[in-house]
Amino acid sequence: MPRTPLPDDLPPAFPVALARSAGVGEGRLRGSDLRRPFHGVRSRAALDVEDGASAAELRRAQLIRSAQEYSQRMSPFEFFSHSTAAMIWDAALPLVDADLLHVSVLGPRRLPRARGVRGHQARPHLTRVVLHAETGLRLTSPATTWAALGAQLRHPYDLVAAGDSFVRVQRMPGPWHREMPPPLAHVRDLEAAIAAGRRVGARALREALPRVRLGAASRPESWTRLTLCDAGLPEPVLDHDVYDDDGRFIGCVDLAYPELKIAIEYEGDHHRTDPAAWNRDMEKHDALQAAGWRVIRVSRTVLFARPHELVERVREALRARG
Template sequence: MGVLDEPFVGSWALAAGALTRHQLRHDFERVVPDVYSRKGRPLDAIGRAKAAVHWTKGEGVLLGRSAAALLGSAFVDADQPVEIALPRHRRPAPGITVVQARIGRSDRCEVDGYPVTTPSRTAFDLACRLPRDRAVPALDALCRATGLDPSTALAFADVHQRVRGSARARAVLRLVDPGAESPPESLTRLLLIDHGLPAPTTQLVVRDTGGAFLARLDMGWERWRVAVEYDGAQHWTDSAQRTKDIDRHAILAEHGWSIVRVGADLLRNRPHIVIDRVVAALSARGAQLDDGSPGHHGTIARERKSLRA
């Protein structure tokens, strides 16, 4: 990739003789003041984060979602403002959120020469600032990309208990599972946990009696041979994938597995159906889901009713 194929400081490129003013105007477009990118190449979250660092002339340290993007997290929305810390006040450029803060050396690192907060600090910031149902998918992705153990992030939060939002951060970090491969998988797991079901094992490997690999499932309970699979759009629109799914689920059924399939509409608009189907599958396999108190219908029964309300 050429030097000018990524965002760059226009004044520096001109001073270095890397291009002429005519080339700058004709072949490139301004992203933020004095920062340019090649025309016809929309910037993703990583590109926009790099542009923000150039806007600060290297003084800024990327935070939150922007740091997560450079650290390798998937699913970071390019339309969200870039988050960057500066040691002094500066009026933000369009599309950039400036946090006035000094990031200590122990809390920062570099990715391809760009300063970002460390995975632990990034996880803590996300857990402090984002609503839970946005934070958990972002943290699942961050831990998966960086290899950060959620317990390490939780230990970081324990050390920073005086920081605003740290109590919420610790609660959120306890829900993180790097096994989730997409935000909908994270939200499906949260739905199950929120309604009293045992936390499922993610990326559950299924083998036959001889030890041969059969499948890897999004999440489930090996004890009861019940799994929950989130099917993205490709599972319904791609005929080859659809055929593969049919064969795969037939093989799993032959080996005693019950699969509850979840799609976008179910998760978003009819979550009670998901809970009903999972509870039915687990109960059929002997899972004891109610607490059995006299006159008590159980946590899950109450939650299912509230979902329908």
């Protein structure tokens, strides 16, 4: 027997009370096609991901769907925060629990409580709440979100990487110019968030801020830079455009020592699973080598499990070319 269609004006996730007021019966609300993510909420929301989406993109889509479902029962005083807000902002993060929603409320109101939700009580002078344009969700601003991560991220490189992603200036590589969206935050915004008052993780934030840079496009790129710097090597340039001797654009490399023609490229999973990306990178690397560049390719295993190998390869290249 076919299911009774739900009213067209019901959103993908909706409060049970709203459905009842629209004439939806109890039996239909128990239908197997509806998710019951939270008490008093039903959802028919599908994941909004493109074919071939990465594992990280899938996890972010799952978290956003969960947040939109929970938003159907949020009070006007609640908002998403900590790593949940960071994932909605698409910040660079390590693997965090995407099944747990971090929800805050300004004190002295009571903490949010629900299965799969961790409640936080925020202080007004340390907190700025905004509306996320892409999802319509209430969450902490990029700078406030980064400041909250000081108490949540354990490795100092991850706090820097998150800061890198918030202040990153997007651009079109090469000689072409296209208007791009502004960065989510400026370094001065991160500074202001630290200066707003005492908070958990303040020392880690103060240590991370001077290491934040504008050009890192991913967490591994930030980790690569920091790994090399902490090994005593010169700080590489990020997001560097390379041209040949005739002025033709060859490509943009993740990190570089331009004067020595040394490029460092991180090979993420998409390089392995996307044939088009793999072919583009092969052509770029061939062109770089033809132009006299030395290309050092870095895998996830080397960067996170055997960083000394990365350091030695870069040190040897610097010594050979210096």
